[in-house]
């Protein structure tokens with residue numbers, strides 16, 4: 474449904490130029506939700522804006538629903554864009570219009586008859602759960618409600634594709650979950666293809682079928698969500714997965730943590746489990762095999778796409794030799810081991 478072929482986008486200013494996208498190719502099959510994740514400045518916004526040609530690629534092709542947008546005349550492009558909806562981080566609602574009139578806006582531009590507009594807007598209000606807010610103004614709505622209005626407005630034109638530009642970044646976690654559930658519902662009900670960009674792995678985990686990782690304008694990793702969570706290939710993907718888990722060192726530990734192993738100090742280590750790793754029972758195996766004690770300080774194990782993964786912070790007590798053997802053992806079980814320090 475969406476195909477980007479060798480997209481490069483270079484922004485040129487007087488004396489300098491920035492390559493925001495370098496030879497990016499991407500395919501989103503019909504009815505799928507693909508998330509593009511990357512850090513700030515990686516090129517996510519530029520990428521998503523290239524799909525509807527809000528940003529014109531310097532080179533490459535953008536094909537949506539079989540139509541090569543890069544070759545269309547301005548009027549044909551305007552028509553083609555109607556099948557591409559977009560929602561934004563800051564909602565972009567018209568503050569002088571009520572909720573009803575915001576949703577009606579694209580239909581009015583299309584000269585849809587009034588009775589049809591009323592019926593369609595009421596349907597959409599129901600879909601997004603805002604029947605009772607039809608006459609309210611955006612200023613009186615919460616962030617989540619504003620995003621629901623923006624979603625309803627974009628659905629008014631029956632798009633085949635929905636682009637979500639950090640659509641939940643301005644929302645709290647509970648509202649984020651409800652908006653993501655709404656997007657998933659829309660995707661399943663209407664078979665709308667969704668491309669979303671985000672800097673949060675939790676968003677990817679909650680709704681996406683597939684994920685692509687972008688760094689410095691290049692796509693460096695791509696796969697189904699369970700593939701990437703189970704076998705992350707790049708360190709960036711590993712970092713994003715780790716950041717979606719909340720295993721943090723309590724202040725009491727971090728204050729006592731020393732960089733050197735002196736005296737009777739023993740190591741505090743971080744274990745990162747991927748789908749390839751053995752189960753968490755390796756802790757008791759290591760304990761038996763090497764005569765060490767593992768004190769779990771903090772841990773979060775999770776399941777995504779049938780794959781178990783997670784992070785544990787543990788304090789290992791034993792002789793230095795036995796401790797070192799246990800860490801080697803974890804490595805042999807495909808667990809990433811990082812010594813955070815000594816306490």
Ligand SMILES: Nc1ncnc2c1ncn2[C@@H]1O[C@H](COP(=O)(O)OP(=O)(O)OP(=O)(O)O)[C@@H](O)[C@H]1O
Nearest residue numbers: 484491492493511512513514515516517518519520
């Ligand atoms: N209109 C522009 N003119 C010049 N440079 C730009 C322009 N838009 C983006 N860039 C540059 O292109 C690169 C990618 O920017 P982009 O906004 O796509 O990143 P991003 O991943 O969306 O970041 P963020 O998450 O912070 O929004 C950055 O180096 C940015 O400074």
